[in-house]
Amino acid sequence: MQFELSHVDKVYESSEEIKVYGAKNVNIKIPEAEFMALVGPSGSGKTTILNLIAGLILPTAGSLKHGGEDITSMSLEERTKHRLDYMGFVFQDYQLLPILTAAENIEFPLQLKGFSKKEIKERVEWALTQVGLEKLGNRFPSQLSGGQQQRVSIARAIAGRPQLILADEPTANLDSKTAQEIIELFLKLNKEFKLTFIFSTHDQRLIDQVRTVLYVKDGQISESRVHNV
Amino acid sequence: MSGFAYLVKFSYRNLFRVPRRTLIMILSLSLGCGFIIWDLNFANSGSKEMMKEFLSQYAGNYHITHPDFYDDHNKKEFNLYKTMSDAELEEKDLIQLSTKRVNAPVFISGEKKTLGVLLTGLDVVKEKKISTLYKAISEGRFLAEAGDKEIILGKKFAKRINVKVGEQVATVGQAIDGSIANDLFTVVGVLDFGGGDLEESLAFTQLQSAQELLAMPLEKYHQRVSFDMDSEIPLSLKNHEISKWTELLPEIGVSVRFIDNFTWIVSIIIVVVVSLGLSNTLMITFFEREQEFTSLNIIGAQTSWITASLMVEVFVMGTIAVFIGALLGFAATTYFNYYPINIEIFTGGKPIIMGGITIAPLVRIYSVPQYYWQVPLMIYFFLILTMIYPLIRVIRRSKNAV
Ligand SMILES: Nc1ncnc2c1ncn2[C@@H]1O[C@H](COP(=O)(O)OP(=O)(O)O)[C@@H](O)[C@H]1O
Ligand SMILES: [Mg+2]
Numbered sequence: 001m002q003f004e005l006s007h008v009d010k011v012y013e014s015s016e017e018i019k020v021y022g023a024k025n026v027n028i029k030i031p032e033a034e035f036m037a038l039v040g041p042s043g044s045g046k047t048t049i050l051n052l053i054a055g056l057i058l059p060t061a062g063s064l065k066h067g068g069e070d071i072t073s074m075s076l077e078e079r080t081k082h083r084l085d086y087m088g089f090v091f092q093d094y095q096l097l098p099i100l101t102a103a104e105n106i107e108f109p110l111q112l113k114g115f116s117k118k119e120i121k122e123r124v125e126w127a128l129t130q131v132g133l134e135k136l137g138n139r140f141p142s143q144l145s146g147g148q149q150q151r152v153s154i155a156r157a158i159a160g161r162p163q164l165i166l167a168d169e170p171t172a173n174l175d176s177k178t179a180q181e182i183i184e185l186f187l188k189l190n191k192e193f194k195l196t197f198i199f200s201t202h203d204q205r206l207i208d209q210v211r212t213v214l215y216v217k218d219g220q221i222s223e224s225r226v227h228n229v
Numbered sequence: 230m231s232g233f234a235y236l237v238k239f240s241y242r243n244l245f246r247v248p249r250r251t252l253i254m255i256l257s258l259s260l261g262c263g264f265i266i267w268d269l270n271f272a273n274s275g276s277k278e279m280m281k282e283f284l285s286q287y288a289g290n291y292h293i294t295h296p297d298f299y300d301d302h303n304k305k306e307f308n309l310y311k312t313m314s315d316a317e318l319e320e321k322d323l324i325q326l327s328t329k330r331v332n333a334p335v336f337i338s339g340e341k342k343t344l345g346v347l348l349t350g351l352d353v354v355k356e357k358k359i360s361t362l363y364k365a366i367s368e369g370r371f372l373a374e375a376g377d378k379e380i381i382l383g384k385k386f387a388k389r390i391n392v393k394v395g396e397q398v399a400t401v402g403q404a405i406d407g408s409i410a411n412d413l414f415t416v417v418g419v420l421d422f423g424g425g426d427l428e429e430s431l432a433f434t435q436l437q438s439a440q441e442l443l444a445m446p447l448e449k450y451h452q453r454v455s456f457d458m459d460s461e462i463p464l465s466l467k468n469h470e471i472s473k474w475t476e477l478l479p480e481i482g483v484s485v486r487f488i489d490n491f492t493w494i495v496s497i498i499i500v501v502v503v504s505l506g507l508s509n510t511l512m513i514t515f516f517e518r519e520q521e522f523t524s525l526n527i528i529g530a531q532t533s534w535i536t537a538s539l540m541v542e543v544f545v546m547g548t549i550a551v552f553i554g555a556l557l558g559f560a561a562t563t564y565f566n567y568y569p570i571n572i573e574i575f576t577g578g579k580p581i582i583m584g585g586i587t588i589a590p591l592v593r594i595y596s597v598p599q600y601y602w603q604v605p606l607m608i609y610f611f612l613i614l615t616m617i618y619p620l621i622r623v624i625r626r627s628k629n630a631v
Contacts, residue, residue: 054527056527077532080530081531083528084530089528091527097525099242099243099245099246100242108528108530111232112529112530112534113529
């Protein structure tokens with residue numbers, strides 16, 4: 001099931017007079033196993049587009065679909081449930097719960113999904129292994145480096161094997177070497193498990209390895225490139 | 230693990246995210262809870278002690294009389310003619326600690342003056358076993374078991390009509406057949422109730438002497454007075470007139486109720502003050518985590534789930550607090566059961582005299598079981614109130630988030 005945005009506008013109205021287009025006539029299709037990056041300077045509209053896909057904000061105009069389902073017609077709680085069922089998230093600042101260990105952080109969405117104890121254990125172990133942290137599951141986030149925390153955050157996003165993983169500037173807080181490792185991890189997961197990724201970045205050096213690159217400018221997709229990687 | 234069990238586990242973890250703050254909240258709640266339980270137990274034991282003291286002197290816990298003995302419109306007026314017998318009081322065995330009495334308003338003449346008084350005829354043997362009236366004798370002696378036409382007067386009353394122990398007084402009243410009743414009685418003792426009204430309005434004689442004076446058959450009497458504080462009034466006595474001590478001694482009833490209600494009001498004030506502090510702390514706790522609530526929502530936790538987890542968090546805290554509080558309250562109560570409080574510390578060492586009766590200053594505190602659930606329930610109720618505003622803010626924020 002693919003995610004599809006067609007002719008989507010998002011207008012932010014700070015006041016009667018001031019209207020900002022966060023997204024303007026955006027058309028994106030995200031087929032399964034896609035590996036896609038949104039690239040553009042700060043304020044260009046990357047976060048807005050990701051938030052639209054996630055159903056965190058609703059478009060002012062245009063349609064937003066997943067498979068046949070119209071996300072815009074869902075209630076707030078339904079959209080949350082929809083995210084839980086189909087999406088995984090990786091944040092710029094990791095957003096791990098400080099009170100939970102790495103393994104427990106990964107467990108959290110699985111618990112919400114109502115998986116059995118056994119399945120949760122298997123999935124947490126699998127996810128930790130995929131991100132190379134099988135030995136650090138018992139550590140709390142404060143006991144991990146930034147790169148390790150981001151790996152936990154990725155493990156949390158993939159443990160439920162979602163149809164789409166969204167990441168808003170996942171490498172912005174990391175040094176360039178660690179950033180490179182994170183992108184390589186994304187690529188590995190995409191290749192091995194056909195996981196679908198869409199992430200935003202303004203780091204030009206990372207995008208050579210990305211299959212589909214959408215350049216965003218003033219809320220619009222100004223250019224799209226498909227690499228054969 | 231079921232969804233709810235996970236919710237509780239998650240909330241429990243969150244609770245100790247800033248351990249010191251949570252411990253302070255738990256401490257203030259449990260100290261409040263413990264103090265309130267102790268205070269209520271104290272007030273209850275204190276007023277029980279006071280009641281016991283009062284009721285054992287003379288009044289008893291309740292009176293059973295003929296249904297028409299007291300005037301419906303004025304409980305203080307009574308009908309001398311209405312008497313009953315043990316046969317009419319079917320359930321007499323259910324009243325453990327009771328004695329028979331005969332009451333009549335009479336005039337008593339001393340050397341100078343004639344004054345009205347309530348003359349009570351009583352069963353000397355029984356009375357001595359269950360009331361402490363005999364202890365109030367300050368001059369002379371109590372009524373003799375085998376004696377006849379003996380009378381005991383209140384100290385003030387004896388002074389007013391100017392009679393002394395050993396002298397005779399003339400008594401005039403109305404017998405139950407309507408005729409004039411008169412007789413001579415010998416003053417054998419003087420009662421000291423500590424100077425209250427009772428001293429001026431009461432006189433006592435042997436049951437049989439009173440019955441003779443009033444021309445009553447010996448198996449008839451006016452009332453049965455029960456001193457049994459701990460047992461309930463037998464239900465089967467409902468076709469008799471039963472006057473509780475609260476009606477018989479309204480002043481004492483009012484002050485006991487005042488103490489009880491006042492203690493509850495103080496308790497509620499304590500809980501409100503603690504709740505206000507708590508509400509503020511909860512607000513800070515929730516605010517600090519707003520960003521986290523947003524990311525939890527992004528990764529799939531519904532607002533209702535987040536709200537529920539916060540509620541569970543507060544309830545888990547409340548439960549820990551009331552549990553500790555109940556233990557503290559119980560411990561303090563038990564301590565003051567072994568080492569009674571001397572309430573004269575509240576009066577600067579002066580004896581406490583109420584309604585003419587000196588109250589025993591040592592209060593042994595007993596636990597009242599119902600306080601151990603009533604107080605926690607009250608705290609839960611205020612915890613809910615405390616949560617409402619911070620939670621509404623969290624919900625409202627989450628709707629506008631991102
Ligand atoms: N909640 C908002 N209210 C008003 N304007 C917003 C809001 N969010 C984003 N914008 C504006 O929309 C534009 C796109 O922002 P954003 O999507 O955050 O860009 P990026 O993620 O590429 O930095 C910017 O001009 C920004 O100021
Ligand atoms: Mg952004």
